Amino acid sequence: MSPARTPRRRRKLAALAAGAGLLLAACQGSGTSASATSDSVNYALPADFTPNWILPIGTAAHLNTNNISIAAALWEPLIAYDGSTGTIAWNKADSVATAADFAADGRSVTITLGDRHWSDGQPVTSRDVEFWFNLIKADKANWAGYNPGQAPDNWTSFKVLSSTKFTITFDKSYNDQWMLANELSSITPLPQHAWDKTGASAAVSNADETAAGAVQVWNYLNSAATSISGYATNALWKTIDGPYSVASWSSAGKVVLSANAKYDGGEKANIKTVNLLPFTTTTAEENALRAGSVDYGYIDPTDMGQSSSFTNHGYSVKPWTGWAITYMPYNFDNPTMGAVFKQLYARQAVQESIDQTTLAKAVFNGTATAGYGPVPQSEESDFLSAVQKSNPYPFSTANAKALLTGHGWTEQGSVMVCTNVGSGANQCGAGVAAGTKFQMQVLSQSGSSVTDNLMSAVQSSLAETGIGFTIKTAPVNTVLSETPQCTATQSICGWQLSYFGTAGSWYFSAYPSGDSLFETGGGANFGNYSDPAVDALIKATTTSSSTEAMQAYSAALAKALPVIWLPEPDYQISVVKNGLSLVAQDSLANFHPAQWKWTN
Amino acid sequence: MTARYLIGRLLQAAAVILVVTVIVFGLLHALPGGPARGILGPHASAAQIAAFNQAQGLTKPLPVQYAYYLNTLLHGDLGTSYTLNEPVSQLIAQRLPKTLVLTVLSAIIGLAVALPLGMWQAVRRNKPTDYLITALSFIAYATPVYFLGIVLVLVFSQILPWFPSEAPQGDTVLQVLSDPAGLVLPVVAGAASMVAVFSRYMRGAVLENLGEDYVRTARAGGDRPRAILWRHVFRNSLTPVVAMLGYYVPVLFGGALVVEQLFNYPGMGLLFWSAAQSSDYPVLLGCVLVISVATVIGTLLADVVQRLIDPRVQAGDEA
Numbered sequence: 011m012s013p014a015r016t017p018r019r020r021r022k023l024a025a026l027a028a029g030a031g032l033l034l035a036a037c038q039g040s041g042t043s044a045s046a047t048s049d050s051v052n053y054a055l056p057a058d059f060t061p062n063w064i065l066p067i068g069t070a071a072h073l074n075t076n077n078i079s080i081a082a083a084l085w086e087p088l089i090a091y092d093g094s095t096g097t098i099a100w101n102k103a104d105s106v107a108t109a110a111d112f113a114a115d116g117r118s119v120t121i122t123l124g125d126r127h128w129s130d131g132q133p134v135t136s137r138d139v140e141f142w143f144n145l146i147k148a149d150k151a152n153w154a155g156y157n158p159g160q161a162p163d164n165w166t167s168f169k170v171l172s173s174t175k176f177t178i179t180f181d182k183s184y185n186d187q188w189m190l191a192n193e194l195s196s197i198t199p200l201p202q203h204a205w206d207k208t209g210a211s212a213a214v215s216n217a218d219e220t221a222a223g224a225v226q227v228w229n230y231l232n233s234a235a236t237s238i239s240g241y242a243t244n245a246l247w248k249t250i251d252g253p254y255s256v257a258s259w260s261s262a263g264k265v266v267l268s269a270n271a272k273y274d275g276g277e278k279a280n281i282k283t284v285n286l287l288p289f290t291t292t293t294a295e296e297n298a299l300r301a302g303s304v305d306y307g308y309i310d311p312t313d314m315g316q317s318s319s320f321t322n323h324g325y326s327v328k329p330w331t332g333w334a335i336t337y338m339p340y341n342f343d344n345p346t347m348g349a350v351f352k353q354l355y356a357r358q359a360v361q362e363s364i365d366q367t368t369l370a371k372a373v374f375n376g377t378a379t380a381g382y383g384p385v386p387q388s389e390e391s392d393f394l395s396a397v398q399k400s401n402p403y404p405f406s407t408a409n410a411k412a413l414l415t416g417h418g419w420t421e422q423g424s425v426m427v428c429t430n431v432g433s434g435a436n437q438c439g440a441g442v443a444a445g446t447k448f449q450m451q452v453l454s455q456s457g458s459s460v461t462d463n464l465m466s467a468v469q470s471s472l473a474e475t476g477i478g479f480t481i482k483t484a485p486v487n488t489v490l491s492e493t494p495q496c497t498a499t500q501s502i503c504g505w506q507l508s509y510f511g512t513a514g515s516w517y518f519s520a521y522p523s524g525d526s527l528f529e530t531g532g533g534a535n536f537g538n539y540s541d542p543a544v545d546a547l548i549k550a551t552t553t554s555s556s557t558e559a560m561q562a563y564s565a566a567l568a569k570a571l572p573v574i575w576l577p578e579p580d581y582q583i584s585v586v587k588n589g590l591s592l593v594a595q596d597s598l599a600n601f602h603p604a605q606w607k608w609t610n
Numbered sequence: 611m612t613a614r615y616l617i618g619r620l621l622q623a624a625a626v627i628l629v630v631t632v633i634v635f636g637l638l639h640a641l642p643g644g645p646a647r648g649i650l651g652p653h654a655s656a657a658q659i660a661a662f663n664q665a666q667g668l669t670k671p672l673p674v675q676y677a678y679y680l681n682t683l684l685h686g687d688l689g690t691s692y693t694l695n696e697p698v699s700q701l702i703a704q705r706l707p708k709t710l711v712l713t714v715l716s717a718i719i720g721l722a723v724a725l726p727l728g729m730w731q732a733v734r735r736n737k738p739t740d741y742l743i744t745a746l747s748f749i750a751y752a753t754p755v756y757f758l759g760i761v762l763v764l765v766f767s768q769i770l771p772w773f774p775s776e777a778p779q780g781d782t783v784l785q786v787l788s789d790p791a792g793l794v795l796p797v798v799a800g801a802a803s804m805v806a807v808f809s810r811y812m813r814g815a816v817l818e819n820l821g822e823d824y825v826r827t828a829r830a831g832g833d834r835p836r837a838i839l840w841r842h843v844f845r846n847s848l849t850p851v852v853a854m855l856g857y858y859v860p861v862l863f864g865g866a867l868v869v870e871q872l873f874n875y876p877g878m879g880l881l882f883w884s885a886a887q888s889s890d891y892p893v894l895l896g897c898v899l900v901i902s903v904a905t906v907i908g909t910l911l912a913d914v915v916q917r918l919i920d921p922r923v924q925a926g927d928e929a
Contacts, residue, residue: 058884060876062695070650070658071692157655236695261696261704262781262876294874297763297775457887485887487648494647495656516652526653533655 048608050283051590053601054299054307056582057292060263064247064256065235066198067145067228068154075517079600080286081198083254083267084247086275088121088139088197089190091520092596094605097389098333098520100190103276104604106134106199106251110190116183116555119194123174128201129250129272136176141202141218143168143178145231148224152232157526157533161193185555191520204249205231253279253604263288267603280607299325305587306606311460314375314583325585330595331388332581333522334514335381337573338452338507339537343498347450347506349441350428351537356439356448357571358403359413363475364468365405370577373463378577383568384524385560388578389597392557393522397565407474414448414476425449426476449478452507453493456483460579461512486510495538507574508536514579517599523551524563528572539572619913623906630902631683631895635676638891644668645889649692666692679895688899689892691885698896701881706900707783709877712869713862715797717855720804725851727805728812729844735817743809750806755865759799759872766795777875796873800865804858811854815847822846849920856912859905 055061055076063072066081082090082104090105091098102108109122126134143162150156150163167179180189207214208226217223234246241247241259248255250270257268265286269279289295292310299307299320309320309327317327340351350356366380379388383398415421418430418438426448428438438446450472454465465481472479484492493508509515516527516534526532529548530540547566550559568575581599586592593605646659646668654662663669667678682689688698731740750758767775777796778789786793819825820843828838867879878897885893 058880058887060694062693070654070662072695073651073653151657151661154653154658156658158657236690238696260781261700262779264779288874288876290871290874290876290880293760294776294872297767298874300768301771301775303776485648485889487645487888489648490652491644491646491648491889510652526655534652536652 049281050285051281051603051606051608052285052287052303052305053603054295054304055263055286055288056308057289057295060288061259061265061286062238063235064241064259065231066200067142067231069152069232070154073154075599076286076601079602080265080267082252082600083284083603084250084252084256085198085200086126086252087195088199089195091191091195092594092598092600092602093333093389094594094596094602096594097391098191098597100195101277104253104602106275110186110194112186112189116180116186116553118177118179119186119189120171120175120177121194123199124275125174126251127272127274128204129248129255129270130201130204131272132201132203133173134199134251135173136170137173138199138202139176139197140168140170141206142197142200144218144224145200145228148218148221149228152228155196160525161196164193183553185521185551185553185559187555188521188523188552192523195520199251201249201251205246210234251275253277254284257283277602277604279604281603284603284606299323299585304585305590306592307585308582309585311375311377311579311583314377320585324588326588328584328586328592328595329377329580330582330584331379331597332514332517332578332599333386333389333520333597334517334578334581334599335384335386335522336378336511336515336576336578337381338509338511338576339493339573340507340539341493341496341503341505341537342540343496343503343538344506345498345503346446348498349439349443350446350448351506352441353417353439354571355413355417357574359410359475360472360477360574361403361571362406362410362413363472363477364574364576365471366401366575366577367405369464369467373460373467374577374579377583378579381578382575383564384528385522385564386518386578386597388580391522393560393564395561395565395568398568402569403571405471407471410475410477419448419476421476424473424476425478447478448476449480450506451480451482452509453482453484453489453505454509455486455489455512457485458512461509464576465509486512493536495536509576511576512579513581520598521551523560524548524567525552528567537573541570541572544570544572616914619910623910626906627899627902630898631680632676634895634898635679636672638889638894639672639675645692645891648889683899688896691893692890693884693888694890694893698892701893702878702896702900704781705876705878705881708786708875709863709866709870709879711783711786712777712793712796712800712875712877713866715793716800716804716865716869717858717862719797720801721808721855723801724805724808725812725844725848728809728814729816729839729847731809731813732816732820733839735813747806747809750802751810753802755799755803755868756872758802759795759869762795762799763872775873777870777873779874796869796875799872800862800869803865804862807858808851808854811851812847815850816843819843819846845919849916852915852919853912856909857905859908860901863901863904 059076061076061080063077064081066085068078086104086106088105088107089110090101092101094101106123106126107121108124111120123134128134146153147162164181165178166181169177171177203214206216206218206227207230208217209230217227234244238259238261242256253270253273254267255270257266259265267284269282287304295307296309298304320327342348342351370378370380381387382401385393385398387394414426416436418428418436419426420429428442428444428446430437431444433440455461469479469481489508489510493505494502496503525548526534528535528539528544530545544566547563551563584595589608589610591607591609596602644663646662650658650662667675690697691701694701727743731743734740763775766773773794774792776792778786778792780786825838825843828842863879866877867883870877870880881893882897885897
């Protein structure tokens with residue numbers, strides 16, 4: 011090294027060091043900071059979800075619980091059900107209605123509205139509810155909440171009695187609890203005086219009073235709702251009656267809600283600004299939690315072991331249970347295994363091979379509840395039968411094996427094979443061919459290590475019984491697409507079992523009747539399960555006001571095993587900054603920012 | 611370089627893009643079941659699924675669907691996302707600049723480090739420092755971007771709270787660039803493998819050139835080693851590196867996907883990934899189209915630059 015080069019190198023090194031120092035200095039304090047003040051809260055939206063719908067009338071493609079929660083903060087529902095009281099019930103504080111009086115014959119309901127006002131000072135009236143009713147009646151096929159035969163098909167008339175009182179008549183007598191919780195709760199009064207127009211330049215009128223006009227209004231509102239960039243600025247979305255308004259809505263997914271100063275309902279916002287933050291992955295969200303930039307977030311169940319790393323940073327870990335069940339539907343029309351699945355003893359053998367208690371503990375780290383039937387078990391409810399609660403088919407691979415060998419199956423290699431064909435008591439059952447192997451394949455949701463572990467554990471325990479179980483994985487949308495209702499002759503009917511329950515397979519409305527799940531021809535009865543006795547029980551749950559109807563349904567399906575019952579995972583493992591009071595986490599999977607407040 | 615050559619290459623590029631759209635369109639629509647149930651979710655009724663398929667034109671024969679797609683594409687319409695409620699062109703216009711910021715910065719920094727490093731290694735070939743850097747390059751090359759990103763976040767965001775764990779959250783390029791601290795970790799994660807790959811290429815190319823006759827001649831003529839290295843060897847060694855750079859465009863996009871996921875930066879990579887998860891055909895096709903065009907342009911530019919910096923390439927073609 012020549013003496014002449016040394017100073018130059020030093021100068022270079024000094025310049026580099028100075029540059030690095032400047033960069034580091036610039037970075038100090040540039041990280042995101044916690045919002046833990048009484049004025050704002052940072053809430054983490056689920057990973058890879060972007061809020062994309064403001065209109066409180068969801069179309070099927072935009073039916074997402076987070077969109078619904080945001081809309082409900084802007085336009086309060088007529089009858090709001092949530093878990094804020096500890097159990098799922100009508101929360102009158104965040105409802106526009108104050109009373110719902112059912113006729114003695116159960117064929118109509120008269121609803122009374124509270125003394126409420128829109129943000130522009132106009133009163134909330136029966137006409138605003140009628141406006142919603144007319145739009146839905148005219149364009150029901152595009153409404154996400156529509157199921158043929160149910161609302162609005164079974165609502166025969168809407169009669170305005172006064173500005174705060176109206177009557178809806180039904181096509182027959184209904185269980186009032188079911189009607190309130192599953193149908194009337196879907197109504198949201200809309201500002202007719204601001205929204206009843208057929209185009210941006212059209213004047214407000216009574217266009218909704220004709221079917222054609224209502225369709226035009228529907229199309230206009232839906233069209234306006236496709237412009238996310240206008241959510242914070244379009245005058246349409248400024249006429250609100252909920253506790254919050256939209257301050258900003260970024261196309262990248264960040265939504266800022268601001269307390270509505272004109273709100274006159276029972277659930278006034280405690281926190282002025284709510285920042286709903288989007289995250290690409292749970293890992294990115296957990297990093298933000300560790301950095302303290304999120305007040306109300308979540309962790310992956312597999313990270314429960316690291317919960318102390320969050321509690322040490324001033325957070326509490328609070329599991330959020332869901333009003334849901336989790337299961338694997340059988341395809342009863344599968345050409346190979348459909349006949350086997352139709353045998354109750356075979357389904358019993360499968361169910362008895364699954365140790366839900368151990369799965370909930372070992373696979374889900376204690377963040378799941380064993381579920382043995384069609385009524386959610388993660389929460390106490392009057393709907394749950396003693397039969398379902400006590401698990402009619404306790405785990406026993408020895409029992410399961412005996413069931414199969416007692417019905418004409420012989421273990422060959424490690425898999426049971428039907429060797430005694432026929433429909434006798436000790437035979438394989440009607441339609442099961444000689445030599446049929448008890449070998450099933452599941453198309454399971456990918457992307458979750460918990461689900462992968464669950465499937466592997468199920469595979470192991472089924473193998474002990476002599477039941478083969480192969481696992482194929484795909485993204486959840488593909489699982490749903492590739493496991494449709496089908497008939498045996500269709501090429502699409504090759505699927506045997508389906509799993510889309512990483513976050514719970516089916517979230518119920520407040521009243522957990524199984525009409526679309528297990529009724530013959532039900533829209534979500536993917537495997538085409540059919541039993542006339544069950545159909546009658548399901549019908550009774552919607553028409554009888556007795557809780558015994560739900561319990562009878564719960565007991566029957568716990569025993570009939572229309573699907574493989576699996577542990578019910580928590581909706582979310584929440585991580586909440588100490589001092590942020592939530593009241594309760596709604597098991598209907600909605601969030602209610604007006605219920606949050608800082609306590610210190 | 612002739613206009614004829616350029617026109618020929620552009621026509622080739624258009625044909626490649628067309629073939630790519632045919633393949634992707636065919637593969638997507640070959641999926642059993644279609645996207646409706648996946649998009650609408652388990653609660654959707656049969657009527658809603660039918661209405662969705664009708665509205666999206668999914669009930670028409672596949673060639674008709676493709677012809678319709680191509681027609682709308684030629685009119686500049688990439689369709690509307692099934693799930694994100696926005697036109698695909700708008701989504702790409704929002705996300706692509708953000709990804710370009712990340713990838714271009716990663717590429718610039720990656721090359722700025724890799725090229726001198728490769729030259730330095732070549733000059734000090736088979737010495738301990740060369741072995742050390744070679745070993746580090748192999749480690750960097752073999753380290754998945756995801757893992758490297760996690761390590762960077764752990765060390766430089768959580769243990770040493772120097773940089774934020776999230777990339778800039780602004781919607782526009784200006785907003786993104788106004789938060790340089792947020793860009794440090796994602797750019798380093800994106801640049802690391804590039805440094806590893808291109809320093810190896812550069813080292814090899816420089817070594818090859820150092821053995822050429824023109825170097826010996828220059829040395830014999832009394833030129834200083836440093837001048838030979840920078841004036842002659844560097845320029846000639848760039849030819850294979852530039853060619854490689856063109857083909858590296860899809861890799862950069864692939865890397866961006868991982869970086870965007872890890873650093874909470876919704877760009878093109880994440881858009882593509884989410885669309886693949888949700889069978890959002892219009893978005894998938896739009897992303898594939900953009901990546902194809904970028905790759906084709908990348909290789910075309912690489913060819914052009916190669917010809918500019920190395921007249922032998924052009925001479926070879928003309929011969």
